[in-house]
Amino acid sequence: MTIPMTESVPLQAYLVLAAVLFCTGVWGLINSRNAVRVLMSIELMLNGVNINLMAFSNYLDGQLIRGQVFTIFVITVAAAEAAVGLAILLSLYRNRETVDMERFNLLRW
Amino acid sequence: MTIASTTQQICFAVLSVTLVLGALGVVLLPNIVYSAFLLGGVFMSVAGLYLLLNASFVAAAQVLIYVGAVNVLILFAIMLVNKKETLAEIPGLALRRVLSGAVCIGLFLLLLRVAITTPWALPGPLPVGEEATARIGEHLFSDYLLPFELASVLLLMAMIGAIVLARRDVFNSDVITGEPADQGLIEKARTPLLLEKTR
Numbered sequence: 001m002t003i004p005m006t007e008s009v010p011l012q013a014y015l016v017l018a019a020v021l022f023c024t025g026v027w028g029l030i031n032s033r034n035a036v037r038v039l040m041s042i043e044l045m046l047n048g049v050n051i052n053l054m055a056f057s058n059y060l061d062g063q064l065i066r067g068q069v070f071t072i073f074v075i076t077v078a079a080a081e082a083a084v085g086l087a088i089l090l091s092l093y094r095n096r097e098t099v100d101m102e103r104f105n106l107l108r109w
Numbered sequence: 110m111t112i113a114s115t116t117q118q119i120c121f122a123v124l125s126v127t128l129v130l131g132a133l134g135v136v137l138l139p140n141i142v143y144s145a146f147l148l149g150g151v152f153m154s155v156a157g158l159y160l161l162l163n164a165s166f167v168a169a170a171q172v173l174i175y176v177g178a179v180n181v182l183i184l185f186a187i188m189l190v191n192k193k194e195t196l197a198e199i200p201g202l203a204l205r206r207v208l209s210g211a212v213c214i215g216l217f218l219l220l221l222r223v224a225i226t227t228p229w230a231l232p233g234p235l236p237v238g239e240e241a242t243a244r245i246g247e248h249l250f251s252d253y254l255l256p257f258e259l260a261s262v263l264l265l266m267a268m269i270g271a272i273v274l275a276r277r278d279v280f281n282s283d284v285i286t287g288e289p290a291d292q293g294l295i296e297k298a299r300t301p302l303l304l305e306k307t308r
Contacts, residue, residue: 008114008115008117008118009117009118009121009161011229011231012224012225012229013121013125014158014162015220015224016220016221016224017125017128017129017158019217019220019221019224020129020132020217021128021129021132021151022216022220023213023214023216023217023220024129024132024133024135024136024213025132025136026213026216027136027209027210027213028135028136030205030209030213031136031205031206031209032136033196034141035190036141036145036183036186036187036190037135037136037141037144039183039186040135040144040145040148040183041135041136043148043152043175043179043183044132044135044136044148044151047151047152047155047175050155050171051155051158054158054159054162054164054167055162057162057164058162058163058164058236059229059231059232059233060229060230060231060233061233061234062233062234062235062236062237063234063235063237064244064248065164065236065237065241065244065245065248066248068164068166068167068241068244068245069245069248069249069253071164071167072167072170072245072249073253073256073260075167075170075171075174075175076174076260076263076264077260077263078174078175078179079174079178079179079264079267080263080264080266080267081267082178082179082182082183083182083267083268083271084267084270084271084274086182086183086185086186086271086275087270087271087272087274087275088274089186089190090186090189090190090274090275091274091275093189093190094277097192098192098194099190099192099194100194100196100197102196102197102199103197
């Protein structure tokens with residue numbers, strides 16, 4: 001229990017992994033034609049941020065684990081966002097008969 | 110959690126490979142159903158990483174909420190909007206992909222530089238380990254009480270909003286004028302194209 005385990009996997013490894021996940025999510029968010037895949041990319045980005053928070057919480061804030069509390073709040077907001085996002089998607093699909101992001105261009109100038 | 114150092118490194122390597130490959134699959138695979146199931150795999154790998162980071166409660170919450178709720182919700186959405194459609198060709202799509210890929214790689218290099226060159230204050234305080242769940246409970250009911258209660262209000266708002274957005278109008282009478290309204294007529298007037306297609 002008292003063995004310091006912070007040396008086996010460095011903090012930077014977690015940060016780099018989170019960066020890879022976040023950038024993959026950004027690329028998918030920009031390039032997806034399917035609206036459901038856009039929502040999935042947003043979930044990827046949120047998970048990347050959560051990994052960052054958890055890594056900092058374990059390595060730099062081991063006693064007051066505030067990063068874990070923040071992660072729980074992020075998970076809560078992500079669940080709410082997914083529910084509302086998919087409801088908006090269903091409403092859009094009902095009105096436009098498509099999930100192609102390129103055809104949701106009502107507000108385009 | 111007390112695992113040997115080598116075991117921890119092997120677990121981290123396996124989980125990160127699964128995570129990166131799964132994330133690339135989510136973004137790149139043409140079939141969206143495969144993407145949704147791979148997204149479940151990504152969520153499970155992230156939960157494994159949380160276990161490696163001494164956070165069993167958050168790992169359980171991740172599995173329950175992400176895999177159990179969000180992923181299932183996404184699968185339901187795919188079922189509801191799953192229509193085979195040939196996407197129209199967009200001019201300059203390949204160029205757009207390359208440009209956004211370059212931007213994302215630039216962002217990644219920036220994050221990499223920050224992660225490597227910053228002098229982190231390591232080693233920090235000793236992790237609490239198995240007491241983390243009790244610590245989180247103390248936080249949620251003392252200094253994070255207001256966000257905790259606000260989160261419940263947020264969830265209620267999201268629930269009501271999702272119901273209002275996703276349901277069909279089922280009123281027997283017009284909300285504003287109070288006149289009796291036939292739902293079939295309203296839907297016919299709104300979606301003439303759909304009815305022509307089904308005939």
